[in-house]
Amino acid sequence: MYVKNESVQEINFLASAKYQNFTYQVDDTDVVADENGKKIVKAGTVYKKDGTAIGLVFADVDVTNGPQPAAIMVEGYVLEARLPATVAEEDKTAMTGIKFR
Numbered sequence: 001m002y003v004k005n006e007s008v009q010e011i012n013f014l015a016s017a018k019y020q021n022f023t024y025q026v027d028d029t030d031v032v033a034d035e036n037g038k039k040i041v042k043a044g045t046v047y048k049k050d051g052t053a054i055g056l057v058f059a060d061v062d063v064t065n066g067p068q069p070a071a072i073m074v075e076g077y078v079l080e081a082r083l084p085a086t087v088a089e090e091d092k093t094a095m096t097g098i099k100f101r
Contacts, residue, residue: 022071024072046091054074056073082098
């Protein structure tokens with residue numbers, strides 16, 4: 001029997017225990033595959049709908065086989081330095097429920 005072990009690390013970017021998530025469909029467009037051929041949208045990535053930022057992806061999402069439903073954080077406090085990428089000022093302004101620390 002062949003077993004392959006993989007470890008996953010997600011950095012906690014939450015600054016408080018109170019937050020609000022809603023489910024949205026995460027698209028696989030423009031997501032680059034990693035060294036294992038997986039297309040992963042990282043937790044903390046800005047989620048946009050119709051070009052406008054509405055929240056942050058709450059947990060890593062595997063979109064290798066196409067779009068997938070995911071929890072999108074729309075309200076809460078986050079530690080900006082722990083996010084996977086710098087958030088543009090226009091995205092911060094659009095995400096009125098997200099408070100950056």
